[in-house]
Amino acid sequence: MTTNTGIGRTLFDKLWDMHCIDDLGDGTGLILIDRVMLHERTGGVALESLAAAGRTVNAPAQVFATMDHVVDTLPGRTDATIMPTGRDFILATRTAAQAAGITLFDLGDDRQGIVHVVSPEQGIILPGLTLVCPDSHTCSQGALGGLAWGIGSTEAEHALATSTLRVRKPKSMRITIEGSLAAGVTAKDLALHLLGRFGAAGAKGHVVEYAGSAVRALEIEERLTLCNMATELAAFTAIVAPDEKAFAYLEGRPYAPTGDEWARAVESWHDLRSDDGARFDTDLRIDAADVAPGITWGTSPQHYAPIDAVVPAYEGVAARDSREAYDRALDYMGVAAGQSLRDLRIDAAFIGSCTNARLSDLRRAAAVLKGRHVAPGVRAICVPGSSRVKAAAEAEGLDAIFRNSGFEWRESGCSMCFFAGGESFGAGERVVSSTNRNFESRQGPGTRTHLASPETVAASAIAGMIADPRLLQTGN
Amino acid sequence: MQPFTTLTATAAPLLRDNVDTDAIIPSREMKSVSKTGLADGLFAGWRYTQIGGRNPDPAFILNQPDYAAAQFLLSGENFGCGSSREHAAWALAEYGFRAIVAPSFNPIFRGNCIRNGIVPIELESGPVANAAQALPLTIDLAAQTVVAASGQSWHFAIEAEAKAMLLGGLDMIDLTLQRRDRIEAFRAADRHQRPWAYFAA
Ligand code: SF4
Numbered sequence: 001m002t003t004n005t006g007i008g009r010t011l012f013d014k015l016w017d018m019h020c021i022d023d024l025g026d027g028t029g030l031i032l033i034d035r036v037m038l039h040e041r042t043g044g045v046a047l048e049s050l051a052a053a054g055r056t057v058n059a060p061a062q063v064f065a066t067m068d069h070v071v072d073t074l075p076g077r078t079d080a081t082i083m084p085t086g087r088d089f090i091l092a093t094r095t096a097a098q099a100a101g102i103t104l105f106d107l108g109d110d111r112q113g114i115v116h117v118v119s120p121e122q123g124i125i126l127p128g129l130t131l132v133c134p135d136s137h138t139c140s141q142g143a144l145g146g147l148a149w150g151i152g153s154t155e156a157e158h159a160l161a162t163s164t165l166r167v168r169k170p171k172s173m174r175i176t177i178e179g180s181l182a183a184g185v186t187a188k189d190l191a192l193h194l195l196g197r198f199g200a201a202g203a204k205g206h207v208v209e210y211a212g213s214a215v216r217a218l219e220i221e222e223r224l225t226l227c228n229m230a231t232e233l234a235a236f237t238a239i240v241a242p243d244e245k246a247f248a249y250l251e252g253r254p255y256a257p258t259g260d261e262w263a264r265a266v267e268s269w270h271d272l273r274s275d276d277g278a279r280f281d282t283d284l285r286i287d288a289a290d291v292a293p294g295i296t297w298g299t300s301p302q303h304y305a306p307i308d309a310v311v312p313a314y315e316g317v318a319a320r321d322s323r324e325a326y327d328r329a330l331d332y333m334g335v336a337a338g339q340s341l342r343d344l345r346i347d348a349a350f351i352g353s354c355t356n357a358r359l360s361d362l363r364r365a366a367a368v369l370k371g372r373h374v375a376p377g378v379r380a381i382c383v384p385g386s387s388r389v390k391a392a393a394e395a396e397g398l399d400a401i402f403r404n405s406g407f408e409w410r411e412s413g414c415s416m417c418f419f420a421g422g423e424s425f426g427a428g429e430r431v432v433s434s435t436n437r438n439f440e441s442r443q444g445p446g447t448r449t450h451l452a453s454p455e456t457v458a459a460s461a462i463a464g465m466i467a468d469p470r471l472l473q474t475g476n
Numbered sequence: 477m478q479p480f481t482t483l484t485a486t487a488a489p490l491l492r493d494n495v496d497t498d499a500i501i502p503s504r505e506m507k508s509v510s511k512t513g514l515a516d517g518l519f520a521g522w523r524y525t526q527i528g529g530r531n532p533d534p535a536f537i538l539n540q541p542d543y544a545a546a547q548f549l550l551s552g553e554n555f556g557c558g559s560s561r562e563h564a565a566w567a568l569a570e571y572g573f574r575a576i577v578a579p580s581f582n583p584i585f586r587g588n589c590i591r592n593g594i595v596p597i598e599l600e601s602g603p604v605a606n607a608a609q610a611l612p613l614t615i616d617l618a619a620q621t622v623v624a625a626s627g628q629s630w631h632f633a634i635e636a637e638a639k640a641m642l643l644g645g646l647d648m649i650d651l652t653l654q655r656r657d658r659i660e661a662f663r664a665a666d667r668h669q670r671p672w673a674y675f676a677a
Contacts, residue, residue, distance in 0.1 A: 021662045022655065030655065032662060034673045044509050052510075055649065061675035085507055092509040129673055153511070153562055154591055154648070162652045164659055257672035265672045 008275030037133035040093040041069035046156040047096035066105040073410040083422030113386020116140040116354040123253025127242035127269040139230040143223035145242025170236040171281040176212040179288035184470040187222035188453035191229040192294040196304030203235035214288035220249040232301040241273040298329035347429040349380040349461035353417040356434035357385030366401040368458035374406030375464025383415040432460040479645030485547035489605040493552035497564035514567035542610040550601040556585025
């Protein structure tokens with residue numbers, strides 16, 4: 001099943017070939033898994049079930065777990081949770097991780113945070129590695145040039161017990177983005193633009209390689225945001241060819257190689273790019289100049305519009321949505337066709353999640369907030385993506401800017417990115433959110449979510465309605 | 477996983493089409509950290525008189541004395557459709573079901589059955605139900621047959637790998653572990669090439 005090396009190979013082909021131990025027939029390979037990441041909501045189950053079957057983790061040193069999904073994010077948190085059975089998940093994961101001998105970034109550990117934030121931050125994901133995690137946003141980590149994808153519970157057990165997975169080779173897609181993003185346009189706006197353009201099934205089952213001058217120009221944290229939302233495009237995963245920026249980002253991280261090994265690794269990583277003439281099953285191109293700051297108006301991430309646009313009429317989305325789905329989305333969101341998005345009053349603003357809660361995200365939001373105040377009646381919350389992000393933000397005084405502007409400043413975790421029975425926004429409340437999913441009730445039963453960049457969330461919090469951050473002079 | 481060779485047991489007829497995984501195990505019943513503790517929630521929306529309650533609804537097939545010990549389930553088209561939650565297969569297995577006879581299955585659910593020791597048998601279930609009534613059926617996996625007490629029998633198809641896994645009580649992990657030497661040899665060679673991919677144990 002090694003890809004024909006006579007013609008150019010894609011980056012994905014190279015990663016596949018490096019890790020394919022055996023051809024199992026039927027297009028399926030036995031793939032070596034270099035790293036497994038777990039979190040307390042699904043990781044504890046996998047570890048317990050593995051132990052109950054009398055099996056052990058084959059390579060515990062390659063496995064890491066963190067606490068992020070159900071932990072509280074209020075200051076002074078303990079193992080107790082607002083989610084009724086949350087504590088059970090925390091205790092089970094702690095016990096199982098200890099028994100299995102795997103590294104755990106527990107509550108109180110300065111390495112704790114959202115799994116897809118801490119893995120790059122700690123240098124656990126590296127170029128050329130395979131990494132799996134029972135979580136759909138694992139695709140984020142492809143930003144560093146590794147093949148990282150989300151799996152189910154039984155597959156997680158398989159990866160833990162055997163250091164492999166049986167994988168049917170996915171198709172490949174390249175999305176080339178040439179040109180420059182306009183001032184004030186972020187990686188999140190680009191991710192939303194792609195969803196609006198190609199739809200929520202636009203990359204169904206494919207490994208998407210993001211390429212082109214606009215992608216090379218993105219900083220690593222921005223690439224993480226772009227790759228994060230590949231699962232919203234229904235991709236198998238996303239990847240960016242690693243370059244000097246990726247190497248510079250990783251050098252000196254706790255789990256990255258050092259010394260001679262680092263030099264050797266970097267040398268080998270230079271080959272991790274698609275060859276000239278490599279063939280993709282699908283090859284798409286867009287012009288970066290077409291991307292505007294965006295916001296979602298409906299209940300699917302493909303329901304995207306430029307921020308100064310209006311809610312589209314049905315004719316504008318008919319290619320992708322049934323009339324019934326469109327009407328339901330408008331009804332749920334409490335919006336009408338032709339209504340200006342910027343007129344919508346909001347109840348809450350949320351900056352957090354594996355999409356947009358890294359240090360650069362918080363810095364950009366803080367630049368908007370500095371010297372301003374959140375509109376009366378708006379509940380505004382900032383949840384740093386990791387404990388290290390939180391500490392770094394505090395060291396440069398960002399927490400004071402958030403607090404002084406009226407934002408809550410929280411401990412790290414997934415928090416109100418999703419509702420699992422714990423904390424949530426209220427029914428019918430309109431939230432502008434830096435997260436990745438705007439499904440019905442994603443952030444609370446009946447809650448209305450508008451996805452946007454952190455600076456759009458910040459600007460909207462100040463205005464009390466959906467606002468274009470480019471219209472605010474940012475403070476220095 | 478418990479091997480399946482030949483089993484004689486009662487078959488409960490739940491002859492509806494499109495029984496989805498949410499009906500098999502509602503999400504409100506998935507409270508625990510583990511794959512177990514789900515049997516009580518199996519078909520909870522149909523089995524009990526109230527949402528969240530535990531008073532058996534006597535009208536539901538599994539609550540009828542004739543079918544209390546059923547280990548086979550007979551159902552309609554597209555069994556196991558909807559969300560891919562593996563909890564549906566876990567709940568059925570924990571309750572005690574060892575085989576499901578239905579004209580068609582959702583593919584993900586079918587795969588989950590095979591991984592969890594439940595034999596998915598693609599057959600028109602109406603005639604099987606008529607022949608069985610409340611009398612036991614015999615399912616012989618090696619011979620790929622379903623035989624009613626009356627002697628009437630049906631042959632069913634199943635792919636070789638799935639059959640081998642069910643017969644041997646193997647799961648994917650067992651199958652892969654049979655290649656353990658190969659995997660460890662690959663890792664040892666790879667470790668020379670990419671030492672940075674491996675942490676000292
Ligand atoms: S932050 Fe949200 S999307 Fe990301 S891993 Fe947590 S729950 Fe999932």
